[in-house]
Amino acid sequence: MRAQFVLSEIGVGLRRNLTMTFAVIVSVALSLALFGGSLLMREQVSTMKGYWYDKVNVTIYLCNKQDKETSPNCARGPVTEAQKNEIRAELKQMSIVESVRFETAEEAYKHYKEEFSDSPLAESLTPNQMQESFRIKLKDPEKYKVITTAFAGRPGVQEVRDQKEVVDDLFNLLNGMNYAALGVMSLMLIVALMLIVNTVRVSAFSRRRETGIMRLVGASSFYIQMPFILEAAIAGLLGAGLACVLLVSGYYFLVRNWLADQIRVIHFIAGDAVLAKLPLVLAIGLLMPALAALFALRKYLKV
Amino acid sequence: MIRFDNVSKTYPKQSRPALRDVSLEIEKGEFVFLVGSSGSGKSTFLRLLLREERASHGAVHVLGKDLARLSNWKVPQMRRQLGTVFQDFRLLPNKTVGENVAFALEVIGKPRAAIRKTVPEVLDLVGLGGKQDRMPGELSGGEQQRVAIARAFVNRPLLLIADEPTGNLDPQTSVGIMKLLDRINRTGTTVVMATHDQQIVDQMRKRVIELEKGRLVRDQSRGVYGYQH
Numbered sequence A: 001m002r003a004q005f006v007l008s009e010i011g012v013g014l015r016r017n018l019t020m021t022f023a024v025i026v027s028v029a030l031s032l033a034l035f036g037g038s039l040l041m042r043e044q045v046s047t048m049k050g051y052w053y054d055k056v057n058v059t060i061y062l063c064n065k066q067d068k069e070t071s072p073n074c075a076r077g078p079v080t081e082a083q084k085n086e087i088r089a090e091l092k093q094m095s096i097v098e099s100v101r102f103e104t105a106e107e108a109y110k111h112y113k114e115e116f117s118d119s120p121l122a123e124s125l126t127p128n129q130m131q132e133s134f135r136i137k138l139k140d141p142e143k144y145k146v147i148t149t150a151f152a153g154r155p156g157v158q159e160v161r162d163q164k165e166v167v168d169d170l171f172n173l174l175n176g177m178n179y180a181a182l183g184v185m186s187l188m189l190i191v192a193l194m195l196i197v198n199t200v201r202v203s204a205f206s207r208r209r210e211t212g213i214m215r216l217v218g219a220s221s222f223y224i225q226m227p228f229i230l231e232a233a234i235a236g237l238l239g240a241g242l243a244c245v246l247l248v249s250g251y252y253f254l255v256r257n258w259l260a261d262q263i264r265v266i267h268f269i270a271g272d273a274v275l276a277k278l279p280l281v282l283a284i285g286l287l288m289p290a291l292a293a294l295f296a297l298r299k300y301l302k303v
Numbered sequence B: 001m002i003r004f005d006n007v008s009k010t011y012p013k014q015s016r017p018a019l020r021d022v023s024l025e026i027e028k029g030e031f032v033f034l035v036g037s038s039g040s041g042k043s044t045f046l047r048l049l050l051r052e053e054r055a056s057h058g059a060v061h062v063l064g065k066d067l068a069r070l071s072n073w074k075v076p077q078m079r080r081q082l083g084t085v086f087q088d089f090r091l092l093p094n095k096t097v098g099e100n101v102a103f104a105l106e107v108i109g110k111p112r113a114a115i116r117k118t119v120p121e122v123l124d125l126v127g128l129g130g131k132q133d134r135m136p137g138e139l140s141g142g143e144q145q146r147v148a149i150a151r152a153f154v155n156r157p158l159l160l161i162a163d164e165p166t167g168n169l170d171p172q173t174s175v176g177i178m179k180l181l182d183r184i185n186r187t188g189t190t191v192v193m194a195t196h197d198q199q200i201v202d203q204m205r206k207r208v209i210e211l212e213k214g215r216l217v218r219d220q221s222r223g224v225y226g227y228q229h
Helices: A005-017 A018-052 A081-093 A106-117 A120-124 A141-151 A163-206 A208-216 A219-262 A271-300 B043-051 B072-079 B097-106 B114-123 B141-153 B171-186 B199-205
Strands: A058-061 A096-101 A134-136 A157-162 B001-008 B019-026 B032-036 B057-062 B082-086 B159-163 B190-194 B207-212 B215-219
Touching: A005 A018, A005 A163, A005 A219, A018 A163, A018 A219, A018 A271, A058 A081, A058 A141, A058 A163, A058 B072, A081 B001, A106 B159, A106 B199, A134 A141, A141 A157, A141 B082, A163 A208, A163 A219, A163 A271, A163 B057, A208 A219, A208 B097, A219 A271, A219 B032, A219 B072, A271 B207, B001 B114, B019 B043, B019 B057, B019 B207, B019 B215, B032 B043, B032 B141, B032 B171, B032 B199, B043 B057, B043 B190, B082 B141, B114 B141, B141 B171, B159 B171, B171 B199
Parallel strands: B032 B190, B032 B207, B082 B159, B159 B190
Antiparallel strands: A058 A134, A058 A157, A096 A134, B001 B019, B001 B057, B207 B215
16 A cells, blocks of 8 residues: 555545535534533543432531521530530431431541642641541431431521432533434434445546546555545544544633632632543544445545 | 357346346457447446346356356456556556556555566566656647556456546547557457457457347358448
């Protein structure tokens, strides 16, 4: 195989179909960017679930020294040992409770540090500012109201919070967005594939003289088809490269520089996770158009 | 070299077969004219030789191979041993004469050094020495056909298939082309040429195979074009 010959053929082909090539690149880029974005979103959701879901359903936050000023429920001062023991004993007697874990301020601090290691807020925080809490796992998460009525407003209790409800709303929203992204991606992908098939058809037609001669003098079908397939693969790869740029810059500008500052309670996935998706995006961007081209050639280029 | 055993060909969606029960044999080194009116099956005959089509019935043997049993991926290899020339030359207009001939070698992966050596040689042979860098559009019809013949012959094929090579040329130029094909034939290459050119067939006195409505109606050594046309 004479590489130089094949390369010059590809160059001619790509330039001849400049507008089509451009359309292919853009549609591949958009569909793959959406695909990558949806992968990342899924990973984000599962990371968040990993920390929040199942672990804790209802949390009883206890008053610490500083809550006295900020929270009206804690006007009577921080929680006492006796109050804590009382709450613990009551929880243990409740049939709907599966397990109870007491989190000290020290532990809460540690958790927070782990979860938000790269947040600037973590630096200024001290263990004293953290609240002690009972983390309660219910047999039936729907029955959190029982806990709320039993313990809300009791001395030493700052707040009873059902995290599942908050978290679920968020997850539902994220999943919905994810499905929407996947739907748009599928459409874009179909458009991209149809464009590739059409581009190859036009390309095969405009080079029918050359391919006819190649066939007659005994060029292998591999040799005849290679320029078309590489043409599609290169356009696809350019599109995938663009998709990677979109993903990385989208992550950097949207998530790192903006969302991470806006929503501090969410621990966003790291940049490594984004980089880890890029090889897959590139591989799909390379292979999918090549396969589409091969399919188109079977139809439009008799060998 | 070529053997047809009871070959019939019916194209899809057509009731009348393009070839009916044709049997014949062509030996190595022969020069054969294929004559017959339009639609008599000449083109189908040549397409079967090139394995652009497969026979519906019967067996086609070319260069000792049964083309029905030749798998698709081996077809290019087989075609490298054939040369083809057409009425419309089929040259690439944006490549020079030399590049057109070299193209046939490039696409089958011949090394560059070999191509540089062979192309001028074969252009000399067809009488186009020194016109390597001209564009096909600058040449006369006869010269363009010589380029096509050079391209067909550059691989030293065992069989040269010519489909009305003089169809677009005036009689004088045609004679030149026929002399060239005769010369190629004398190097040992089998030539099968479909033609409508009565004068040429009558002058050359080679074997003549005549097809009519898909049937083989005449196979005559040292024949003439025929009387009814």
